Amino acid sequence: xxxxxxxxxxxxxxxxxxxxxxxxxxxxxxxxxxxxxxxxxxxxxxxxxxxxxxxxxxxxxxxxxxxxxxxxxxxxxxxxxxxxxxxxxxxxxxxxxxxxxxxxxxxxxxxxx
Amino acid sequence: xxxxxxxxxxxxxxxxxxxxxxxxxxxxxxxxxxxxxxxxxxxxxxxxxxxxxxxxxxxxxxxxxxxxxxxxxxxxxxxxxxxxxxxxxxxxxxxxxxxxxxxxxxxxxxx
Numbered sequence: 001x002x003x004x005x006x007x008x009x010x011x012x013x014x015x016x017x018x019x020x021x022x023x024x025x026x027x028x029x030x031x032x033x034x035x036x037x038x039x040x041x042x043x044x045x046x047x048x049x050x051x052x053x054x055x056x057x058x059x060x061x062x063x064x065x066x067x068x069x070x071x072x073x074x075x076x077x078x079x080x081x082x083x084x085x086x087x088x089x090x091x092x093x094x095x096x097x098x099x100x101x102x103x104x105x106x107x108x109x110x111x112x113x
Numbered sequence: 114x115x116x117x118x119x120x121x122x123x124x125x126x127x128x129x130x131x132x133x134x135x136x137x138x139x140x141x142x143x144x145x146x147x148x149x150x151x152x153x154x155x156x157x158x159x160x161x162x163x164x165x166x167x168x169x170x171x172x173x174x175x176x177x178x179x180x181x182x183x184x185x186x187x188x189x190x191x192x193x194x195x196x197x198x199x200x201x202x203x204x205x206x207x208x209x210x211x212x213x214x215x216x217x218x219x220x221x222x223x224x
Binding site for chain 2: 033042044056058103107
């Protein structure tokens with residue numbers, strides 16, 4: 001049973017560029033949440049997708065957007081990249097929005113130069 | 114607002130017991146999680162407390178006091194592989210995804 005997978009593993013972008021990160025949830029999970037984790041800090045909630053709609057959102061600007069596909073996989077898009085967007089981006093999946101267990105993927109390390 | 118505090122770093126000896134504390138102030142409460150995160154890896158779920166008291170799972174136990182806004186993670190019979198960051202997270206509503214995380218406690222286990 002495959003767990004949560006994310007791609008790419010690492011990514012280097014330049015300020016002002018746009019980036020798309022991808023996540024496939026654990027088998028049987030239909031809910032995907034995205035987090036940003038800066039070095040030395042805990043993950044910060046960006047948003048959550050369920051039934052192809054954004055259900056919850058954290059305190060992130062509109063430059064951060066997402067999408068969920070019918071197969072439950074999800075994308076995170078960040079426009080107009082800033083140096084401060086450099087972080088580990090984690091995807092977590094769960095079987096529904098009220099399940100207490102979340103399974104995290106290995107993350108995508110984004111470096112903005 | 115949400116505020117979660119945990120010590121930044123702790124050191125303990127192999128075979129010993131260590132307690133990692135977490136205090137929280139949140140606008141709502143619907144459960145507290147502990148995660149383990151090794152350097153460069155994803156967080157892995159350790160425990161979930163929604164009622165007061167102690168939950169034991171093997172070498173790891175987690176305690177919650179909702180009236181005090183306090184939790185701790187207890188690790189027994191420490192092993193070198195327990196060296197990691199331990200994250201406390203609070204769910205403020207029924208949505209598990211929208212959890213607020215502390216900055217983590219980096220535990221170093223020494224021989």
